[in-house]
Amino acid sequence: MQDLIWLLPTYPVLGFLILVLTAGRLPKNIVAIIGAGSVGLSFLTAAIIATQFLSSGEDYFIREVWTWMAVGNFSPGFNFYLDGLSLVMMLVITGVGFLIHLYATGYMADDPSYSRFFSYMNLFIAAMLMLVLGDNLVVLYLGWEGVGLCSYLLIGFWYANPDNGYAARKAFVVTRIGDTAMALGLFLLFAELGTLNIQDMLNSAEAEWKVGDGLAVVAALLLLGGAVGKSAQLPLQTWLPDAMAGPTPISALIHAATMVTAGVYLIARTHILFELAPSVQELVGWVGLITLLMAGFIALTQSDIKRILAFSTMSQIGYMFLALGVGAWSAGIFHLMTHAFFKALLFLASGTVILSLHHEQNIFKMGALRQKLPVSFFSFLVGSLALTAFPYTSGYFSKDEILIAAHGLEGPGMIFFYGGVLGAFLTGIYTFRLFFIVFFGDSNAAHLPEKEYGGWNMNGPLIALIILSLIGGFFAVPLDPVFGQSEEHHVSGLLHTFMVATPLIGIAISFLIFYTKTIPVEKLMVSSFAQTLHKFWNSGWGFDWLYDRLIVFPFLWLARINRADVIDGFYALVVEISRAANGMIVKTQTGYLRWYALSVAAGLIVLITLGVLL
């Protein structure tokens, strides 16, 4: 049965092909069955493979399918590699992916491009599975670019609105910067180590390079560039909030649960390389810390329900990077998994809210929705608690592990620890700010929802994700064979209480401000400093502003002065000369026979004269 691992991406690819080739001519219920069913089949297969793999007790498993190409000693295979890490990723992708597909069958029900939507979704699942199951970096890169393409297609899914197209292009271009760095990293690794098979490469890297080797540092930096772009971390984070232009299931699937965590997977997969370059590994931690704090502050000021969740995603991926940076590989992947559960839950629940309010996304135009939208309310409650690491929800266990591991690290560990706790505090405030404003208080809705949107196919996934968000922390992830036995860290009981209590204090503050309104927001916003700060955070720390001035405007300026197109001018000249010559010669084509006879005679005379004279 494990041999059938190639079926995993095959089902969604087949689904994609069927939906693309029928070009939207299939009825919607058949599209739904093909679209969600193919991913469901993948999940079933993945579940069976996972049980067999775990009961076999082996550390890893390779299935060779075919050799992709053979050029000299470069012959990447189209092979699948399954170990604890790819197992977790595979189950998250197919499992959460299936739930989101199921939800989308209801969410997108009124969309005219139903079939197109599911074809892209299926292609995405296939590419993502290639990314995590490939045994060499070429297959990984194929999946990497594949998910980037699907992300682009799905952000710009409602292409009639030019803003969506802009957001899609922005996401594509910004991640492309990271992808370029990553491709360079792959070239470097191949040139230095002669193989792109991940395990061989890591082994020979370990054998040939000593810790801190210059090449290892450069390679790790380049791979980090790719990870930062894909996972929306500093400094390539600006695309993620705009990516919310896509349909909400896309935000849940691609921009929360799976694709944006690909960077975390990449670093975890090549963790030996990062261990050889400790300075870069520490940089990973710093990137994560700064991003998680920045995104937390931004989320405090946003008013669009999906953008708040997007910044929260950025912040949570920051935690994963932090975990990777302190060497807590398993904790990072564990948080990836639990985050996939509760963030998918939050996004899907926000999807129900948005649909029930007829595509209203501004939280200040919602309010008092808890009775009208009970399923969303309960989903949000559980999701928010898990997100803020409320004790014994899934997020609590994973975040706990990360922070404790950060505490155990020498050097910057203390900064990482207290920064992470501060981030958790912010998480408590912004998450429950959203929660209280949307579901309590007075109704500010422009149009009140008559009823909650969604049937079993939308509520079922929500309930499944609620359960996963609650119990996900108790799953034992089989990561020890991949990363080695992680050393146990402990913190004192007092410190642990502090860690657990901090997000609760955040929730309490949020409660006082936004529920009981004991602390009025208006009073906080009186000073001009607070207003400036609010504006600054609301604009995402001015990064878009900065990048516009540093890159976009100079580029547009170049494009404008080159509007006449200097290089094209040369070719236009060639065209003009040919055309002028043609205009002259065409006059000799009179159509009169005598002209042709005369020119033959004249030509002959000229030739003979030349012959006689020379």
Place this chain on the structure above:
Amino acid sequence: MESIPVEHGLILAVILFSIGLIGVLTRRNIVFVLMSLEIMLNAGGLAFIVAASRWGHAEGQIMFLIILTLAAAEVAVGLGLILQMFRRYKTVDINVLSEMKG
């Protein structure tokens, strides 16, 4: 027997050729154009014969026979085309056939 000087023969050939060429260039009636062409061909033939008799070679005569045959074939095709043209345009004016201009 007094032989005719070779120059006389060649000058006659040049005169005939020029008459034919002028005919081709100036005539509008396509039948006359064809006749002028015949004159040019014969001028060429004359030049061959004169040259052959001057140097006592037989190739010139053979060349003339080939030209004769060629002229016969050319007249056959040419007259056929003229008939077609007359059938379609009801005229033998060569200037009518000038649609194919650049």
